Amino acid sequence: MSGGQYGRFGGQYVPEALMPAIDELTDAYQRYVLENEAGFMDDLAERLETFGGRPTPLQYADQLSDRYDIDVYLKREDLLHGGAHKLNNALGQVLLARYMGKERIIAETGAGQHGTATTMACAHLGMPCEVYMGRRDVNRQRPNVFRMRLNGASVTPVDIGRGTLKEAISETMRDWAGSVETTHYVIGSVVGPHPYPDLVREFQSVIGSEARDQCLEKLGELPDAVVACAGGGSNAMGTYDAFLEDESVDLYAVEAGGDSLEIDREAGVAPNSATLSTGTEGVLHGSRTKVLQDDDGQIMESHSVSSGLDYAGVGPELAHLAEEGRLAATPVDDEAALAAFHRLSQLEGIIPALETAHAFGFLEERGDDLGDTAVITVSGRGDKDLESVIEESFKRDLPEAPDLSLFTTDQGGR
């Protein structure tokens, strides 16, 4: 039995050609990350502070607190360099690759946030970088494609399937199968074969450990609820990790409910990405976890208005924690997330990523029964989503959206 088991979930389901590299990474994780060999973790902490801007603040949200009649605190990962929590992991892994003597970095990206963070880290550390991105996501997230190119990375569109994160991960694994001797694959979430789910959680756990300290400092006590959005689950796992042993703290994972939770098995399409809420046990991209699949074990095409949550799998540790009842998974649909996007922009002056907006959609639905104090991770900022938010708001005639008709070029044409 391999390492990396979370109850029934986890493991190492990858081609033999990759196993030596996985073993090498497991060894490097143990030495550099867990044991701080060669001062690796000190080096990383210094770079996260000076290059990344850590620590990020824990902010009291006046308007939201008024609206829901609880104390709402925001963990502002949107203020991290690059505009999302993704840099915590990307910088950690690219630095680790350098300590391991690797010469090249590859990565997949969905929304482009992980790809952007990886290319920034690669430019910062002088490593060549290639990012795989589904064709559909390339079209949905153009600003991030430009940012990656500006950082000197190559971006390779993936045309297979629906052209989203699932296909991008598969294609990056294929690159790795041929380049494994010199190349490190920077996975962007707590998914994949062991040791990736552990490694990514470890790099992201800075979110929760800072937030927990900040709570104790500001409030003198722990919050009643901790809320994060979850696709693959890296900001969620990073937020929860420090609170796992605090039994009084309820953990909420907000998933993308998409258009609907109904699944069209005949067409192989799940019009959502609510893997924890509706998925079944399977093996995808190297680990045993909850996946969206049909009766024959074929992985279904998922959907979410936010590219970063649009994935048919989820981290194995999250699947385990959900099954154990340590966290509650709740879907929030596209429309509620879009409404929350506008609400947060108008009430707090924070334009969130569409992924993050799902967590605030949950707050709107459940804000009155989360106890006295809630911490919500603002996993990223929404600049990358402006085009799709304007398009989707117009299409749906959202009451929460400001009047944008003056500024759209093809009024009513959509």
Next chain:
Amino acid sequence: MGVDAIRAAFEDGAAFIPYLAAGDPGGDLSNSTPESAMAATADYVSALVDAGADVVELGLPFSEPIADGPTIQSATVRALQAGMTPPRYLELVESLDVDVPIVAMTYYNPIYRYGERDGVGPFVEAAAAAGVDGLIIPDLPVEESAPLERACREHDVALIFIAAPTTREDRLRAIMQRGTGYLYVQARLGTTGASRSVSDQTKHTLDRIAAYEASERHARLPKAVGFGISTGEQAATVVGAGADGVIVGSALVDIVAEGEDVVASLEELGRELKAGARAGFDRRTQ
């Protein structure tokens, strides 16, 4: 049939092992039904056996074929679109009228999900009953293979592991001890797909395995080399370098994809590959 039949297929020292994606209707999907795609695969298998195939590997398509290059990815997409499913796959195997061992190649999730309960037992049982003699699961390293090994042992199905150019001695030991049927030697790094030349990596990998076998008397398995072999000359080179057989997939899948005179073309290339393997064997043993 079963494990012994696979071992027996290597008796002449130069086995030819073709791979096809089961239920791949080829280029034109418009008139294909699941039944016609399955019938076409059965015809192609017969043609390859007529050409001298000693074992046939049949791919059961999975939606995320991470170990496959563009040729077999496309075949996978075509087969799924044409309606191939695990139950139909087993029907197809059962309907085959050939006397060579059949090896199913697929990924872990479809066999894990097969049947009413989770776990690999139901698939292996049904596969053995349908006439599957061996399994190759490219995303299943020895770390995770214990449950499948048990099921395969129970139903006399060979579990064939892949040895890669990156596989070092400690892992090779585990693979040689736990694998049955034959050892799938990955000719080069990367994904499946035809390539112009057979790399030096292949020779090095075969030499390392031979050195290992010389040191461990009990650990012998026939060695079949795959990934990138598409011509008789390449087959001769690989068998000449010490392989007991060659596995050819993408070059044959390309013929199916083109859709012109498929049966005749498969037979022609099949004969060339079998003759190449024999020539390599003669070269080595002279």
